[in-house]
Amino acid sequence: MKRDGWMWLLALLAGFGLGLVYAWMVAPVRYVNTVPTTLRSDFKDQFRAAIAASYSATHNLDRAKARLALLGDADPVQALTAQAQRMLASGASFDSIRQVAALASDLKSGVASALPTATGTPTAIAPAISPAAAIETATAPTSASETPTAVNGSPTAVASTSAPQIFDTPTPRPTYTPTSTPGAPFKLVSQESICNPDLTDGLMQITTLDSTRHQMAGVEIIITWSGGEEHIFTGLKPEIANGYADYIMQSGVSYTVRIDDSGSPVPNLAAPTCPGANNQTYLGGLHLTFQEQ
Amino acid sequence: MTLGIALGLFYGWVISPVQFVDTTPASLRADYRADYVLMVAEAYHADQNAQLAAQRLAIFGSDPPDSIASQALQTGRSAGYAPNDIALLQDLTRAMQAYQPVPTAAGNAP
Numbered sequence: 001m002k003r004d005g006w007m008w009l010l011a012l013l014a015g016f017g018l019g020l021v022y023a024w025m026v027a028p029v030r031y032v033n034t035v036p037t038t039l040r041s042d043f044k045d046q047f048r049a050a051i052a053a054s055y056s057a058t059h060n061l062d063r064a065k066a067r068l069a070l071l072g073d074a075d076p077v078q079a080l081t082a083q084a085q086r087m088l089a090s091g092a093s094f095d096s097i098r099q100v101a102a103l104a105s106d107l108k109s110g111v112a113s114a115l116p117t118a119t120g121t122p123t124a125i126a127p128a129i130s131p132a133a134a135i136e137t138a139t140a141p142t143s144a145s146e147t148p149t150a151v152n153g154s155p156t157a158v159a160s161t162s163a164p165q166i167f168d169t170p171t172p173r174p175t176y177t178p179t180s181t182p183g184a185p186f187k188l189v190s191q192e193s194i195c196n197p198d199l200t201d202g203l204m205q206i207t208t209l210d211s212t213r214h215q216m217a218g219v220e221i222i223i224t225w226s227g228g229e230e231h232i233f234t235g236l237k238p239e240i241a242n243g244y245a246d247y248i249m250q251s252g253v254s255y256t257v258r259i260d261d262s263g264s265p266v267p268n269l270a271a272p273t274c275p276g277a278n279n280q281t282y283l284g285g286l287h288l289t290f291q292e293q
Numbered sequence: 294m295t296l297g298i299a300l301g302l303f304y305g306w307v308i309s310p311v312q313f314v315d316t317t318p319a320s321l322r323a324d325y326r327a328d329y330v331l332m333v334a335e336a337y338h339a340d341q342n343a344q345l346a347a348q349r350l351a352i353f354g355s356d357p358p359d360s361i362a363s364q365a366l367q368t369g370r371s372a373g374y375a376p377n378d379i380a381l382l383q384d385l386t387r388a389m390q391a392y393q394p395v396p397t398a399a400g401n402a403p
Contacts, residue, residue, distance in 0.1 A: 015294035019301015028310070033322035040315040046352050047318075047329065053349075054332035057339030067328065 037072035044071050045083050052080070052099035061112040064103060077238060080104035084236050094231065098218035101235035105217030105242040113210075113217070186219075186259035186290040188266050194285040195274035202249035202271040203285035207241065208234050208259065210292045215243025223247055224256045224265075251283055259290050319354045323368045326353065330365035331378055334385035343392045346385060359389035 036047060048071065055064040065076075073079040084100040106113050186208065194205070208219040217235025224230075234245040249255060249271040258265040266288070274284035318329065330350065337346040350358040366382040374382075 011294040012297040012300075015297020015299075016301040016304075017297075018294075019298040019303075020305045021301075022298075023302050023305020023310075028305075032320055034316045034320045035322065036325055038314055038316045039318065039321075043316075043318050043352065046349075050329060050332040050336070050349055053336035057335045067332070070325070 036070040039071070045086070047071060048080060048083055049087075049096055049100060052103040053096065055103050055106075056099040059112040061106055061110075065107065068107075077104050077108050080107070081236055081238060084233070088233070088236075094220055094233075097233060098220065101233050102218035105235040105238050108238040109242055113214070185293055186263035187293050188264075188288060189291045190287075190289040191266075192287050193272040193274075194287055195272065196285070197274075197276060197282060199285055200248060201283035201285075202251065204247045204249050204255070204257075204269070204271075205285060205287045206232075206234070206245045206247070206257070207287070207289045208243040208245075208292075209289065213291065215241055216292065217242045219243070219245075220260050221245055221247075222258050222260070224258075225253050249283075249286070257288060263290065317354075318352045323364075324372055326361075327365040327368035327372065327374075327382075330362055330385070331369065331374075331382060334362075334378075334381040337385050337388060338381055343388045344395060347389060347392055347394065350389070357389075358392065359386060362386040362389045 036044070039047065048068070051064055051067045054067075055061070068076040068080075071079075080100050081104045084097055084104065087097045087100065102113065189209075194203070204223075206221055208216045208221075210216050215234075217233075217238070219234045221232050221234065222229065223232065230247065232245045232247055234243045237244055237246070249269075251271060253270065254267075255269040256265045256267045257269055269286060269288075271286065272284040273281050276282045318326070321329075329352070333346050333349045336349070337343070347358040350361045353361050362382065362385045366379070366386050369379055369382050
């Protein structure tokens with residue numbers, strides 16, 4: 001009797017093990033219809049870059065927001081900003097960095113801005129939002145047979161349905177008003193020395209404005225000095241300002257700053273020496289403001 | 294043993310199934326794939342850079358870019374995409390059909 005009990009238990013365990021092998025290795029649950037939230041992080045980066053490239057072409061901020069929501073980032077602005085910095089560090093193309101930074105900046109401000117384009121002309125406005133971009137899926141798929149349910153306007157978590165329900169109501173088109181002449185040169189409109197011991201020593205702060213004095217994100221700034229060159233972009237610190245960028249100057253080094261390839265170089269920029277406490281001195285900073293002409 | 298197998302399957306499929314957290318774009322649902330392709334089409338419409346568009350479509354694996362664009366076009370049609378979106382996807386599909394990959398420098402090296 002006791003032996004039968006052991007046999008039962010052994011058979012049960014063996015069966016359990018066989019079941020696990022079948023469930024985990026032979027025929028595991030397959031998610032073939034996954035959602036973007038489950039993508040590997042590098043693929044999410046590529047998705048964000050594509051969203052930014054699309055946004056730079058269409059200036060459709062609502063559509064870009066809906067698409068970014070699909071990736072499930074807690075803070076899309078932060079995710080874009082961090083990605084722009086990663087791209088900068090990895091030597092990605094300036095155009096793609098500029099697109100990502102500009103999208104982060106526009107998301108933060110909530111206003112679609114005009115970007116300088118390669119062709120120099122504003123591009124087409126995007127049409128109505130597509131069904132896929134209107135779907136908000138806050139959770140991972142619960143069923144491989146889940147069907148898409150597009151709810152336009154307010155993203156809503158949707159449950160599985162037996163048949164697709166598509167409500168294709170066009171979203172309002174953004175009113176795109178060109179605010180500047182794309183590719184117009186920038187001009188230095190103000191330069192001031194900053195003596196503030198609370199700031200990082202040698203901090204060069206740069207602000208870029210468009211012709212209507214709105215801050216511009218995604219503007220490339222080229223800083224050169226004897227034996228070196230650095231490229232930075234505005235918009236990577238939207239927590240400070242959309243058109244802001246900064247750089248740490250070294251003592252005794254003369255820098256030349258120019259905006260993109262279109263601006264006139266501003267030479268002979270150096271960190272000022274500021275009087276500090278107890279007759280000590282410290283390295284001050286500069287604040288340069290460039291405006292598109 | 295049958296009871297054990299049933300328990301094992303229940304545990305492996307329901308209680309603790311294999312988790313797919315780092316998926317690839319190829320496994321995305323068709324409408325998400327189509328929306329990504331639409332993004333590429335929107336960017337292509339602005340920059341007319343077929344090579345860049347093909348590179349962006351390569352995220353889906355080794356399928357030819359014209360095939361990826363064509364599938365997205367079909368998905369867009371069946372999902373009721375707006376006419377402008379369909380037109381963009383058609384443009385991209387045509388561009389990808391005409392696109393010839395540029396040999397890389399490494400490929401030309403002796």
